[in-house]
Amino acid sequence: MQLGHDAKWIKRFTALSKLYFTPTFLGAEHIDASKPAMYVGNHSIYGVFDSPIIVDYLFNEHKVAVVSIADHSHFYVPLWREIFKKFGAIDGVREYVREVMRQGYSILVFPGGGREVSKHEGEQYQLIWKERYGFLKLAQEFQYDIVPFAALGGDELFEIGLDAKTITDNKYFKKLLKIPKLDQLLRHGEVIPSLPKNVIPKRLPFYFQFLARQSIAHIQTQEQLIEYREQLQYTIYNGIETLKQQRHLDHPERF
Template sequence: MQVKHDAAWIKRLSSLAKLYFTPTFLGAEHIDASRPAMYVGNHSIYGVFDSPLVIDYLYNEHKVAVVSIADHSHFYIPLWREIFKKFGAIDGIREYVREVMRQGYSILVFPGGGREVLKREGEQYQLIWKERYGFLKLAQEFGYDIVPFAALGGDEIFEIGFDARHIVENKYFQKILKVPALNKLLRKGDVIPSLPKNPFPKRVPFYFQFQPRQVIPEIQNQQDLVLFREQIQQQIYHALDNLKEIRAADLNQHKS
């Protein structure tokens, strides 16, 4: 499998986002291009603004050719999938991921996937990882460290105008989900998006913080896997709280 990384393309598409969201990156000391790792973070609503900034920062600032694991749906649309590929993204099929890890690429993964992107009212900055543990199994298989990171700002650029719960929790929609083929297609309703009040994003400063590398311990059973994943989640939540404090201090400084 050949991975595409178009540095000029990545820089060009992220440049407007940089001007608009003025991102701040912290924790650069935990990024090491000489040692492939799995970068694991929270996904923002719609996921199209902060992800390119992370990829651009890792690739153009730290020479980390990170491969982004994307939802299958992105690769059904011809032009859209080409854009994703230029950012080094691949379809999130396990054997595809194995192949790029065999080639020594670092991996960017959002375990919340499409459901965490399609947030509903009150789910800002929540990690909706469900029963996803495969990324940790792959990291253990290839001896990759985990680098947790937090992204602040992306869940505040849109105000939800129509909550997807109104559809998903509707009794008629629930009847539709009882049909196995439709339930699979609609992913139990997870693919139903909430809609923003205004399609134009608010100008909110973005903050990113990379956390210390975590060596995956010897995982013997499912309980070990659950506990280690919870540890990663708590690191991300802690980093989000820290970034909120940093942002508040920055805002106060600008006011004074």
């Protein structure tokens, strides 16, 4: 599989975002470019502001050859698809992921996927992973460590004007979902985004924290896998709370 990483393009593309959101990165000691890993964290609403900054930081600042696993929908639109490819993103098909792991790339994964970027009111900073374990099984298969990370700021950029639940709970929308192909395309309504009050995001500082590497070589059973995933979520939630405390120290007048 040919990947489209373009380091200069990534840096140029994220330059304005970095100026606007002034990101702070913590936990650089847990990033090791010499050993591929799976970087796992929380996804923000809409997912288009903080994830490019993470890719830029790992790829350009730490020389981590990272491949971002993107939702299938990003690859339906030609121009949008090319932008994602330049960031080294690939469609989240399991065999595609296997191929880049065979090549030794690190993986950036947001297990919440399309549902986590389509947040409803009150779901800020919630991990909506459902019953997904495939990313952990791939990490086991290729003996990748897990590097958890927490991201703060992205879920506060917009105030929700029209909650997606208003649409998905509508009786006429539910009738539309009775059309099998439409129901499949909209994933039972899960990828309907909430609409913001304003199109321009608030100017808030972004914070990212990379946490200690975790080996999952010891996991042998499904029960252990379930327990580990719960612990991983707990680690990320703790990371988010730590970042909130740090943000308050840095900007006591605002937070």
